[in-house]
Amino acid sequence: MLSITETEVVSFSQELISRCNEVVARYPEGKQKSALLPILHFVQAEFGWVSAPAMDRVAEFLDIAPIEVYEVATFYTMFFLQPRGKYVLEVCRTGPCCLVGAEKIMRYIEQKLEVKEGEVTADGMFSWRGVECLAACGMAPVLQIGPEYTFYENLDERRVDELISNLKSKQ
Amino acid sequence: MSRKLLLEHINVPGINTFDVYRQNGGYRSVEKALKTLSPDDIVEEVKKSGLRGRGGAGFPTGMKWSFLAKPEGVPRYLVCNADESEPGTFKDRYLMTYIPHLLIEGMIVSSFALGVNTCYIYVRGEMMPQICILEKAIVEAKNAGFLGKNILGTGYDLEMYVQPGGGAYICGEETGLLESLEGKRGTPRIKPPFPAVSGLYNCPTVVNNVETIAAVVPIINDGADEYMKIGIGRSTGTKLISAGGNLNKPGVYEIELGVPVEEFIYSDEYCGGIANGKRLKAVVAGGSSVPILPANLILKTVNGESRLMSYESLADGGFVSGTMLGSGGFIAFDEDQCIVRNTWNFARFYHHESCGQCSPCREGTGWMEKVLHRLEYGHGKLSDMDLLVDVSKKIEGNTICPLGDAAAWPVASAIRHFRDEFEWHVNDPKSAMERNYGLAHYADPLEIEVKG
């Protein structure tokens, strides 16, 4: 359980609010709660993670109880409830990927970034974690990077090197 | 060459755009359906075609459609299940990426058949690129008059939206998906009532897999009779198979149901054999939840017949010596793979994905994973195999949704067919940590029991 000492207020940009409104319009009247997952994705893309105050703001926007947002955000694995690195490398760790070397790729990334799974590199740039099946078994091993969830397929050590140096130079 | 119904034009440059798709005969089925057929005609045609749900359960689609309740003044919904996350399966991703308009075309025809005016495509959240592709395609279709108000001047209105998931395998279960679409935790509902009576927002709803919806297009274009000519027995039409694991040519293949498994693995038209010149040890034929079979049982049934890629042939022998076509996630294991490790990996997956709502699945999946972990890392006991089988039995059939079964089957089947490999892990843990058990006898020709 989180203990919140200061009451931080998160404000949404006008652009974010209009995108949220657009989503709400997809559902019948009174069913605006359906917009919760899309909006949580927007929030994560905007702030990098989903904080409790941000969830409270979402609850306010959708006119639902904050607990309804917490329940949902903690159920789905895509939402980061703690700050992460700017780029989170999510490597598929399920069976078919492991048959062709996903475990080796994860060990390599761990070595290369010098952080354990779930941790953030000192420069705040990277985190990595193993995730369950990404439904790309034919292109295994694979990893994805949010918030666009770009896919990197048929990974080997050389491709991981390239990817990380590209991301570093993107800064 | 087998006939292609879904992927016929997949290699046409620009087929992901509306114009190219249309030039290649796209959206013909919408014109035909809206202008010349009644909704009931379409349902009848789909029923007649024998199309079975391509998401895994294989339930006849036409029958599912005919169960849809039609109370006066209550909206009905069609929801496309694009929450593809069954390990081994990646056909829907492929279809949505390269030929998104096929899905949209199928959604329009299906919506018309079901009297639906708002439909949703629920795509797993990790497929953000595919969500963008679909949203773009919807705009194109709308601009061309195939969506929105008064489609093609027929007076039929349809809105289509794409909904992202948030990372939960359980949302592939249709009622978990509906809960998620309502902005809730994706916990499956207790049935009855079934979605056909009370689904999205408590309204009658049909939930169909991406490939199922796409298959409606050729059925309407060419007619059920043509569709039924393809395939074998009650497995009609074509099926997208996601081939992965240790294969020379992994990828998505559209097969005519009834292709021999051996041909599928070894012919150059399909997977081109096992990678790196190795030998086949085992196959998971329909996505991680179906029983795993050793090489000898996947290629031939116990009666010595050649096993085919069809619902019936793969299931031949029941769970004793058969498996299931499932969602068509075909995973090949070469001789260097460790069945214990893979079973642990799958068990970890189901433990991770259990929603936690009902006790046998919530507690049992974690228990199985821990026991398998212990076996894999050389701390197992010989009694662990019996324990695992017993725990899997306590889960199977006793849970709210099929995730319990899906978690139980891979474990039970791995022990059923590879028990000696498990025992080796217990009896010789040192070697088991250093090397793999190898092919052993798993590809040996079956001894056919002569009865009488």
Added chain:
Amino acid sequence: MEKVKVTIDGITIEVDAGTSILNAARQIGGDVVPPAMCYYSKLKDSGGKCRTCLVKVSKGSEKDPRPMPKLLASCRTAVMDGMEVQNITSLEVVEARKGVVEMLLINHPLDCPVCDQAGECHLQDLAYEHGVEKTRYEFERRTFDRIDIGDKIQLHMTRCILCYRCVFVADQLTNQRVHGILGRGDASEISTYIEKAIDNDFSGNVIDVCPVGALTDRTFRFKNRVWFTKPVDAHRDCPTCSGKVTLWYKGEEVIRVTAPKDQFGEVEDFICNTCRFETKNTSDWVIEGPRQIANTSVISSNHYEIAQPPPVIKTNLVLQEANKEQFEKATRS
């Protein structure tokens, strides 16, 4: 109202159409009632989750006599006319139920000696009837810190079996739910996510509906074992609730107030926090008399009625006669 006939363990009863198998069994009463750890008749949408009430439907209905392929949650399955159900006369059911008990106990601490719920704990009773004496689970159990959610209620999540009843109470009895189920799978927990007190007129009812000692009354904490207390029915004129309660006495002192519970462990009426926490003097109440407690309950232990430990399949002549054929079949194999 349309009536339908259902036969449970060989005993036929006529009930209103739409009644669940569990409630039909409760109308028969006695041994054929399936246990329920998550279902609560007074909470809408509850049930279906714990799977302890699984039964076998050996005949679907008069119209469609096919048996159901899987065991069904009796709390969420409506009876059909002519339906035949097996509960304790089916070995398959008893076996499955044992499995569920084992699963529920995997992560439940066996801290009954220091648990305030001991003596009136449904899991304790269930395990006593259906459990095995040894656990086969050899791994670390899930544990949580105890937390106080407000000054009246303590949440000991380690003991929780995730029945969701307290969530339904908050949803259906109060206007703003602040706690819920967070996380998923075996990492799910009851929580408020950020520190918050669960505090409103009816919040105390989460204690009464909790089948285990996960939510307990802080004002009663370690005051006494329930079986040494004397339950007495009482009422008062309450502006908020029915004012009908059970007072639990230790000597002259009221040490706990709960809602009166029926034979299935469910409250007869939800009571307000004033009745539960604020009015603990005998003078606040009109005393009705001693509370009748089932003689199988440990609470009756000092009432000098010896209770037999209930075996899973009971010696019940009516049941045996009604299920002769089933019994023979089951014992033959």
